Amino acid sequence: MxxxxxxxxxxxxxxxxxxxxxxxxxxxxxxxxxxxxxxxxxxxxxxxxxxDEISIYTTDEETTVPLADVFDRIHQKYSGELPLNDKPSNEELKSFMADVLPEYDEDRVYVSDMKKLATWYTIVHKYVGFTEQASEEATSESGEESDNNETEDKA
Missing domain, CATH: 2.30.30 (SH3 type barrels.)
Structure with missing residues (x-):
């Protein structure tokens, strides 16, 4: 299931x-x-x-992009396999982020957030999988709540 x-x-x-x-x-x-x-x-x-409550800052001060949408973009663009090696450099991560979400806010989205994004995407892709229905439901329900829960996870 x-x-x-x-x-x-x-x-x-x-x-x-x-x-x-x-x-x-x-x-x-x-x-x-x-x-x-x-x-x-x-x-x-x-x-x-x-x-589903995490989102990523964009250059538009009023807008964030839900993590589910970013995962969908990665999935559509790369079909599950990330173009990153095991230990990507900061520049590789920034390039990957710009490729997936060109409008991300470079001042508020840190390299550590990009590393988490890549790691989390890999785990979700491997263990949860992507079904169109699950990602659509997560996207539609998280869109309204996500504005207050940006990538400020201080793990």
Whole structure:
């Protein structure tokens, strides 16, 4: 059963992405999206960001682009395989970002954000997959809420 970005979270201080399994009284049970998935309880002290609530700053002060839209652009442009090597340079990341989202704000989107974008896209592509329906639903529901949740994840 494919999952969408409303069920995928990044947890501050922990590498990788996590699928939300179910809530508990003290937090939520999450499962890592990895070759050997493990489950753990993310408590209230953990800062979690759902991927469908994250967006990227653009040069238009009033506009951000939801992460789901950026993932769709990457998927359409590269068919799943990123044009980056294992350890891309800062210039390679900036070039990749400009290719995918030419209107991104160079002053507010940092290289660390670009690294997360590439890493997260690779994980989502491998473990979640892209179905047109899931990405359309994530895009349509995140568009209104995303303005307050830019790429300020300080992991």
């Amino acid at each position: 494919p999952i969408d970005l409303r069920q995928v979270a990044a947890i501050s201080g922990m590498s990788g992405l996590y699928r939300i399994v179910k809530p508990t009284r003290t937090g939520v049970i999450v499962e890592s999206l990895a070759d050997n998935p493990s489950r753990l309880v993310a408590q209230a002290r953990h800062r979690m960001s759902l991927l």
